[in-house]
Amino acid sequence: MRVEEAATTSPYVDLMFIFFFLLYATLATVGIIVLRKLFRNNPVEVELEKKYPSIEKGDS
Amino acid sequence: MFDMDPVLMSRLLTTMTLLFHIIFATLGVGVPLFISIAEFIGIRKKDPHYLMMARRWARGFVITVAIGVVTGTAIGLQLSLLWPNFMQVAGNVISLPLFMEVFAFFFEAIFLGIYLYTWDRFKNQMIHWAFSLPVVIGGGMSAVFITTVNAFMNTPEGFTTGQDGFVTINPIQAMLNPATPTKVFHVLASSYVTVAAILATIAAFSLLKKKSSEYHKKALKLTMMATFIFAILTAIAGDMSAKFLAKEQPEKLAAAEWHFQTEEGADLILFGWLNEQDMPVGAIRLPGLLSFLAHGDFSSEVTGLEEIPEDERPPLWIHYMFDLMVSIGMALVLIPLLYLILMKTKKWNEHHKWMLRLIVLGGPLAMLSIEFGWIYAEEGRQPWILRGL
Numbered sequence: 225m226r227v228e229e230a231a232t233t234s235p236y237v238d239l240m241f242i243f244f245f246l247l248y249a250t251l252a253t254v255g256i257i258v259l260r261k262l263f264r265n266n267p268v269e270v271e272l273e274k275k276y277p278s279i280e281k282g283d284s
Numbered sequence: 285m286f287d288m289d290p291v292l293m294s295r296l297l298t299t300m301t302l303l304f305h306i307i308f309a310t311l312g313v314g315v316p317l318f319i320s321i322a323e324f325i326g327i328r329k330k331d332p333h334y335l336m337m338a339r340r341w342a343r344g345f346v347i348t349v350a351i352g353v354v355t356g357t358a359i360g361l362q363l364s365l366l367w368p369n370f371m372q373v374a375g376n377v378i379s380l381p382l383f384m385e386v387f388a389f390f391f392e393a394i395f396l397g398i399y400l401y402t403w404d405r406f407k408n409q410m411i412h413w414a415f416s417l418p419v420v421i422g423g424g425m426s427a428v429f430i431t432t433v434n435a436f437m438n439t440p441e442g443f444t445t446g447q448d449g450f451v452t453i454n455p456i457q458a459m460l461n462p463a464t465p466t467k468v469f470h471v472l473a474s475s476y477v478t479v480a481a482i483l484a485t486i487a488a489f490s491l492l493k494k495k496s497s498e499y500h501k502k503a504l505k506l507t508m509m510a511t512f513i514f515a516i517l518t519a520i521a522g523d524m525s526a527k528f529l530a531k532e533q534p535e536k537l538a539a540a541e542w543h544f545q546t547e548e549g550a551d552l553i554l555f556g557w558l559n560e561q562d563m564p565v566g567a568i569r570l571p572g573l574l575s576f577l578a579h580g581d582f583s584s585e586v587t588g589l590e591e592i593p594e595d596e597r598p599p600l601w602i603h604y605m606f607d608l609m610v611s612i613g614m615a616l617v618l619i620p621l622l623y624l625i626l627m628k629t630k631k632w633n634e635h636h637k638w639m640l641r642l643i644v645l646g647g648p649l650a651m652l653s654i655e656f657g658w659i660y661a662e663e664g665r666q667p668w669i670l671r672g673l
Contacts, residue, residue, distance in 0.1 A: 225670040228291045230370035237293035237366065238286045244297060244358065248304045251351050258347050268336060268490075268499050275339075276332035 294366040301359045302662075303655055308352030310654055313423045313472070314479025315345045316392070320416035322506065327409045333499045337506075338416075341483065342400060349396065356389070370669050373450070377443050378436045380455040385429035392422025424472060431471045434661070435463035439532055440670050466528040470521035474657065477514035477616055478650040483507040484620075485647030488640040501635065504643070505627070511646065512620035519613055523577065530578035533671070534587035536664035539598040540606035541574055542567075546588040550574040555607050558600065598664045605660035612653035619646050 319338045326334030364371050375382075395418035406412050436442075442458030443450040484507035490500045529537035537543070542553050542564050552574040556567025572582035579586070589597055619642055626634035633639075665671055 225370060225373060225673050226667045227295065227669045228667075230367045230669045231291040231294040232366050232368055233290055235287075235290060237290050237297060238288040241293055241297045241300070244301060247358070248300070248355070251354060252304075255347055255351050259344055262343060262347070263340070268340065269497070271340075272332065272336055272499065275336065278332075 298359075298362055298366055299662075301355065301362055302658065305352070305355035305359050306654055306658055307651060308348050308355055309427070310475045310478050310651070311345070311348045311482075312352050312389075312392070313427045313475040315341060315348070315483075316396075316416060316419040316423045317476060318479060318483055318507070318510065319345065320413070320420050321510075323413050323416060325506070327413060331502075333502050334506075336499065337503050339403065342396075346396070346400065349393065353393075360386075367669065373673075374436070374440075374670060376450045377440070377453050377455060377458045378433050381429040381432045381459050385426050385433075388422050388426035388429055390422075392419050392426065395419045395422065427471050427475060428468050429459075431468045432459040432461070432464050435467045436461050437669060438467075438536075438665055438671055439463040440673060445673075462532050463528065466521065466525040470518065470525050473514055473518040473521045474613075474654060477511055477518050478647075478654055480507045480510035480514055481616060481650040482647035484511055485644050488643035491635060492637060492640050492644065496635075504635075508620045508623045508643070511616060512624060515613065515616040515620065519617060522610070522613060526577045527579065530586060533664075535589065535592040535597060537578065538587060538589040538592070539600055540602050540660060540664060542600065542603050543574060543586055544589050546585060546591055548575065548585045549583045550578070550586040552577065553603075555604070562600075596667065598666045602660050602663045605656045605663070609653050609656040609660060612649045612656070616646060616650055616653075619643060 319341045322334045322341065323338035325331065326336075326338060395415055399412070399415040399419055402412055402415060404412075436458055439462045440458070441461040442454045442456070444452045484504055487500045487504040487507060491497060491504065526537060541550075542556075542558070543550055544562065549572045551572065552570040553564050554568040554570065556564045559565050575584045575586055576582045578584065623634050623639060623643065626632045626636070626639060
């Protein structure tokens with residue numbers, strides 16, 4: 225079965241392309257912002273000291 | 285709507301979705317393994333650094349899983365809505381692994397939830413670590429199942445065709461079609477190497493920014509060793525895939541290698557471009573190497589593109605996708621090798637800023653290689669959606 229035999233004949237795929245592009249762009253932007261906030265505002269040194277106070281200072 | 289050809293738009297929409305989804309799918313397969321390894325080392329060595337690694341990797345992983353759920357749902361819908369005739373035909377044979385993939389993902393997601401919410405809840409830390417195993421297995425199995433579907437599109441088997449389409453269907457044989465073993469091996473190994481390289485990128489980037497940090501040095505060492513091991517496994521899987529292609533899908537290999545005439549002792553052509561007579565120019569020629577890659581023998585015969593009917597040949601630009609994928613794959617063996625040599629040699633410093641900069645490049649390159657590899661795999665099957673049927 226060739227690709228062109230398998231495809232839909234709906235004329236609205238181009239519109240869906242735009243919607244999905246916007247969806248992925250939003251997901252990528254939100255994903256990057258959340259990940260940055262998650263780690264920027266909580267550096268590993270601070271977290272290590274909070275969680276494992278036994279660890280030597282300057283050793284983190 | 286805008287009078288665009290629905291076939292072209294369906295291809296473009298599927299391409300866009302897959303290129304975006306594969307980033308999160310790859311992370312979903314690979315990250316759990318490294319979370320699990322880090323926690324195991326942390327418990328064994330009683331080293332809080334490794335435990336913190338597992339915690340922080342898991343925390344970031346949740347965000348990428350959430351995005352992967354959305355893009356995975358999108359591709360699932362698009363398979364049915366953009367390719368209805370394909371799903372109608374192939375669905376008879378190959379929907380079993382398609383559904384099993386969903387269940388493998390549920391398995392991964394459910395145990396990921398349990399893992400995240402049970403930190404420090406058990407006296408025996410190993411019980412908490414044990415909850416990471418179903419996450420690793422679920423991620424790996426979802427890659428296995430979905431790859432069998434893709435393999436089926438390349439070498440469909442497990443049915444006989446009667447007057448009204450498929451008869452005597454054997455879904456297990458369809459899953460275990462000839463393309464499955466090498467493809468599954470290559471997908472798993474490359475997912476692990478990519479995630480190792482990305483985690484190494486994060487560690488190296490942090491070291492470049494704040495000089496010496498014991499935590500990031502340990503993370504870098506762990507991920508560099510993993511990158512080295514999985515990069516070698518990926519190369520072995522790639523070699524096995526080339527041998528599979530030479531035997532079962534010669535047009536895909538021939539188009540990627542610009543190998544036009546069937547001949548013995550075929551040269552391997554690296555990069556370059558094609559002139560008006562479709563002759564490769566400006567390329568690096570490695571004598572006999574294509575024969576060696578295809579059959580393990582420098583003088584063996586490799587099928588050329590001339591033997592394939594003109595309307596069944598894949599596009600020739602996939603040559604670049606193949607070469608870029610392999611070049612990055614090689615770099616992912618050499619970068620950690622250099623790091624390990626610097627580490628083992630007492631006089632040298634493996635945290636030199638140029639070494640770290642090289643490692644920072646590794647992660648993004650690895651993800652690009654995944655993209656190139658999948659573009660090659662999909663374009664190399666053209667014009668077929670189910671090869672040869």
